Amino acid sequence: MNADAGAAVPALVQQVRAAFAEGGVLAQAADHYRPRQGQIDMAEAVARTIADGGALVVEAGTGVGKTFSYLVPALLSGERVLVSTATKTLQDQLFGRDLPRLRDALGLAPRAALLKGRSSYLCLHRMRQAGQTLAREETAAWRTLTAVQHWATATRTGDLAELAGLDERSPVTPLVSSTRENCLGSDCPDFQACHVYRARREAMAADVVVVNHHLFFADMAMRESGMAELLPTVRVAIFDEAHQLNETGVQFLGQQLGTGQLLDFVRDALATVRPLAGGLVDWQAELEPVERNARDLRMLAGPAAPGTRLRWLGQAPEGLDVNEWADTLQALAAALQRLCGWLEGVAAMSPDLARLHARAAALVERVAQFAAVGADGVVRWVDVGLQLRLVEAPLSIGSAVQAQLLQQPGRAYVFTSATLGDDPGLHWFTEPCGLEQAEILRVDSPFDYARQAALYVPRNLPKPADAAHGGAVAALVADAARRLGGRTLVLTTTLRALRNIGQALQAQLQGQLEVLVQGQMARQRILDRFREGGQGGASGCVLVASASFWEGVDVPGDALQLVVIDKLPFPPPNDPLVEARAQQIEQAGGSAFKEYFLAEAAVALKQGAGRLIRRESDRGVLVVGDTRLVQMGYGKRLRAALPPMRQLQDEAEFLQALEALGPTRPSTTDRLWA
Structure with missing residues (x-):
C-alpha cells in the first residue's frame, strides 16, 4: 500500500463521486446515463477498499450498474487489477465492451488483457497432429478441422470463441486445444507462437487482467505459471458473479478422475507413439487394457440420467458392487503402471513422449488415490453421464481463501453479485468463502x-x-x-x-x-x-x-x-x-x-x-x-x-x-x- 494511503482515501472517493455526478465524465460519455445513489454508494465503498486494503462483499441488485461501480474506481486508482468472472460471456463483455467504453470516458489508457484457460485457445502443435491423424472419412470433423486451419492463419489471439461454428461440444475442440496434462510447455516446437503463452505474457504486462473463476482456481490449485505469477503482482482483485465462487472453487481444489480423461489419454497416446516410436512396442496392445478398463468402470454404474450423482461413503459408490469396483480400479492401475514403464523407456526420444509419460504417471497416482480410503474433511461422489467422473472435494473454499488471498496485508479484494444471501450478513456467501470478517454492503435494485x-x-x-x-x-x-x-x-x-x-x-x-x-x-x-x-x-x-x-x-x-x-x-x-x-x-x-x-x-x-x-x-x-x-x-x-x-x-x-x-x-x- 502506498505510504500516503491516508490522503488517497478521500482523493479517490472524490474522483469517483465526480465521475458519477450529473454532468460528470460518465454522463458526458453516455446519452442515457443518470446518477443512481446505489451505484455511487457501491463505487465509493470499492474506492475505500482499494485505498485501505481488506475485503468488501457487495450484493448489488439488478439494475444497480455494479460493473461500472467497480471498474471506475479500479481504473481511477492506477493500481494493477485482476477481475474474475464466473462466465466467459461476462469476461468477453468486460474486455470487449465495458473496459473500452470506460477508458474512453475517463480519458485513461491502461493496458488490458483477456486471459482464459488453455482449452479456450488454439494449440498449433495439436492442430498439426490432428491433421495427420484424423481420418478424412470423418467428413464433418474434417470440414471443421479445415475451417480451424484456415482461421489459424489469420487469428491474432487464437481464442476459439472467434470461430462461430465451433463450440466446446465439438469433437474437434479437444483435438486442436491443449490441457495442462498434454501441453509441452517450452519444449513445444511452436512455443514462440503459442497463443496461450502469448496471452499470459500480455497479462503479465497489463494493468487490468480479466480472467474467469475456473482459471483462477485451476491455477491456484496447481500453482502453475499464470495466476501463480500474476497474483503476487496484483494488489486489487475483483470477483464478479461471486455467488458461484464457492462451487467453482470446490470443484478445482479437490481431485477428479474421469473415464473421458482416460479415453482422451489413450487417443492422444496412439496419435503420439505411432509416428515417434511405433516399431518399438505393440502400443495398441498396451493401450487396449487402459481403454477397456475405463469403459468397464463406466459400465459398472449402469444406465443413469444425465447429472446423476452417486454417494461414495465406503469402499465403493452407492449401489455398485464393492468387489467389482475394487477389481476394475486395480486392473486399471496395473494397465497404466505397465504402460508407464514402456513410456519411461522412450520418453527421452521427444518432448511429446516425455509429456505422455508424465501424464501416465499422474494417472497412476490418481487411480491409486481413488482406490484408497478418502481423507477426512472431504466428500467423495461419482458423477454419472456418458462418462464417469470420480470426485473428491472439500466442503467449502474458506480455508483456501484465507490461506491464499487474505494473508497479504494491504491487498484489496472485492466480491460482488446480484445475489449473495437472504440475510443482512450475507452468510450464505461469506461463511463458506471464509469472509466472515469482510465489510458487507447491500445495495437495493433501483427498479420499482x-x-x-x-x-x-x-x-x-x-x-x-x-x-x-x-x-x-x-x-x-x-x-x-x-x-x-x-x-x-x-x-x-x-x-x-x-x-x-x-x-x-x-x-x-x-x-x-x-x-x-x-x-x-x-x-x-x-x-x-x-x-x-x-x-x-x-x-x-x-x-x-x-x-x-x-x-x-x-x-x-x-x-x-x-x-x-x-x-x-x-x-x-x-x-x-x-x-x-x-x-x-x-x-x-x-x-x-x-x-x-x-x-x-x-x-x-x-x-x-x-x-x-x-x-x-x-x-x-x-x-x-x-x-x-x-x-x-x-x-x-x-x-x-x-x-x-x-x-x-x-x-x-x-x-x-x-x-x-x-x-x-x-x-x-x-x-x-x-
Whole structure:
C-alpha cells in the first residue's frame, strides 16, 4: 500500500463521486446515463477498499450498474487489477465492451488483457497432429478441422470463441486445444507462437487482467505459471458473479478422475507413439487394457440420467458392487503402471513422449488415490453421464481463501453479485468463502418492482411431489403463453421436469407457438432465437430451461414478460455434497434445514426471479408453481428474498395482469401497470 494511503482515501472517493455526478465524465460519455445513489454508494465503498486494503462483499441488485461501480474506481486508482468472472460471456463483455467504453470516458489508457484457460485457445502443435491423424472419412470433423486451419492463419489471439461454428461440444475442440496434462510447455516446437503463452505474457504486462473463476482456481490449485505469477503482482482483485465462487472453487481444489480423461489419454497416446516410436512396442496392445478398463468402470454404474450423482461413503459408490469396483480400479492401475514403464523407456526420444509419460504417471497416482480410503474433511461422489467422473472435494473454499488471498496485508479484494444471501450478513456467501470478517454492503435494485412486476402463486396446483404437478404447470403455462403470444420463460428445478414440461408444452402449443427446450440446441443459439421470436407477437416463443438458465440470462423488453418457476428450488437432499454439508451443520448443533436448505432455496429463487425485470421499462409476472410458498411458515422467509413485487391473489387477477401485458394490451397507463 502506498505510504500516503491516508490522503488517497478521500482523493479517490472524490474522483469517483465526480465521475458519477450529473454532468460528470460518465454522463458526458453516455446519452442515457443518470446518477443512481446505489451505484455511487457501491463505487465509493470499492474506492475505500482499494485505498485501505481488506475485503468488501457487495450484493448489488439488478439494475444497480455494479460493473461500472467497480471498474471506475479500479481504473481511477492506477493500481494493477485482476477481475474474475464466473462466465466467459461476462469476461468477453468486460474486455470487449465495458473496459473500452470506460477508458474512453475517463480519458485513461491502461493496458488490458483477456486471459482464459488453455482449452479456450488454439494449440498449433495439436492442430498439426490432428491433421495427420484424423481420418478424412470423418467428413464433418474434417470440414471443421479445415475451417480451424484456415482461421489459424489469420487469428491474432487464437481464442476459439472467434470461430462461430465451433463450440466446446465439438469433437474437434479437444483435438486442436491443449490441457495442462498434454501441453509441452517450452519444449513445444511452436512455443514462440503459442497463443496461450502469448496471452499470459500480455497479462503479465497489463494493468487490468480479466480472467474467469475456473482459471483462477485451476491455477491456484496447481500453482502453475499464470495466476501463480500474476497474483503476487496484483494488489486489487475483483470477483464478479461471486455467488458461484464457492462451487467453482470446490470443484478445482479437490481431485477428479474421469473415464473421458482416460479415453482422451489413450487417443492422444496412439496419435503420439505411432509416428515417434511405433516399431518399438505393440502400443495398441498396451493401450487396449487402459481403454477397456475405463469403459468397464463406466459400465459398472449402469444406465443413469444425465447429472446423476452417486454417494461414495465406503469402499465403493452407492449401489455398485464393492468387489467389482475394487477389481476394475486395480486392473486399471496395473494397465497404466505397465504402460508407464514402456513410456519411461522412450520418453527421452521427444518432448511429446516425455509429456505422455508424465501424464501416465499422474494417472497412476490418481487411480491409486481413488482406490484408497478418502481423507477426512472431504466428500467423495461419482458423477454419472456418458462418462464417469470420480470426485473428491472439500466442503467449502474458506480455508483456501484465507490461506491464499487474505494473508497479504494491504491487498484489496472485492466480491460482488446480484445475489449473495437472504440475510443482512450475507452468510450464505461469506461463511463458506471464509469472509466472515469482510465489510458487507447491500445495495437495493433501483427498479420499482411494486409497479413493474407481480407475483402469482396458483392455489389449485397439485403438490410438487404429486405426479400430476408437471402436467398442471405445463397446462398453466400453455394458457398463459397463448394470451401473451409467447414471451415466457419456464425455469425447472430438475432435468426430469425440464423434459416432461418441455414435451407437454411442445404438444399443446404445436402450430401456435415455438417451444424451445434447453438441450435441443446450443445455449447461445436458443437464447438468440428466444429473443428474436419474443419480439414478434404471434411468432413469440416459450423457453423451457433449467440449471444455468436460472442466472446470467438477460432478455429485456417485451421479449420476456412471464417467468414460471415450477417449484421451490431446494437443493436435492440425496446429493452427496449437499448431504455432507447438511451433516456438518447438524453435527455442530445447527439446523440444516434453516441454515442450509432454506438459504440455498432463497438464493436460487432470487436468481430465477431476477430474469424477469432487467430494465426500468420492463413489466412482467412471476409465477411460482408451489403452494408451499404461501402455505408453509418458512414461505415468509422465501417471499422476503424476492423483489418487493405486488402479489396477485387469485386466477382472475392473474389473467387480468396477462391481458394488460399481452399483444393487444392497453397503453402503459393501464391501472394495472401504472
